[in-house]
Amino acid sequence: DQQVKQNSPSLSVQEGRISILNCDYTNSMFDYFLWYKKYPAEGPTFLISISSIKDKNEDGRFTVFLNKSAKHLSLHIVPSQPGDSAVYFCAADNAGGTSYGKLTFGQGTILTVHP
């Protein structure tokens, strides 16, 4: 029933190393994928997105990879910084349809970056 899944509730990495957050989806109609970051007591903020016509999108330290055949995407953060410690949500949408931006979110992964 959960169409977007983040199977790792938490991830801990050392400052300067790579953080890899994973996300799986089941709905083949999804064609637009996003990552949001959330700090405590704040709303989620948009981080990076990717359309299904691409397999990679990069923005500074953040890169999102999409594997359509596996229905899997991942977010790489290199190098990780303590300020990256937050909850990361994967989200998906059928942008080519009529969803009006009705995003379907995963459960989130808590990333902790240790100094």
Place this chain on the structure above:
Amino acid sequence: GAGVSQSPSNKVTEKGKDVELRCDPISGHTALYWYRQSLGQGLEFLIYFQGNSAPDKSGLPSDRFSAERTGGSVSTLTIQRTQQEDSAVYLCASSLLAGFSTDTQYFGPGTRLTVL
């Protein structure tokens, strides 16, 4: 400029009472969304507004939930006869354009609702 604001930030109510949650979107944003996040879950879509109309109410969990938007700006989510399973963080988001999935949604800090 100001971001999306929501009030109250916290609301504790007794089972059976009605509650109203308010969202002030970013000025000029046409689209407004309500989501909720229950404990251990991801954000769940509730309703979408395009201007003052709501073309997609598919996420409202029951007829106890209703929402309105006035003047193309402020939105109120009302939950009648609250139940314990309504306890969650209710988040509002707005985006500049209406009906474009790729338009960035900006979220407010949420209202944490606790039903005793």
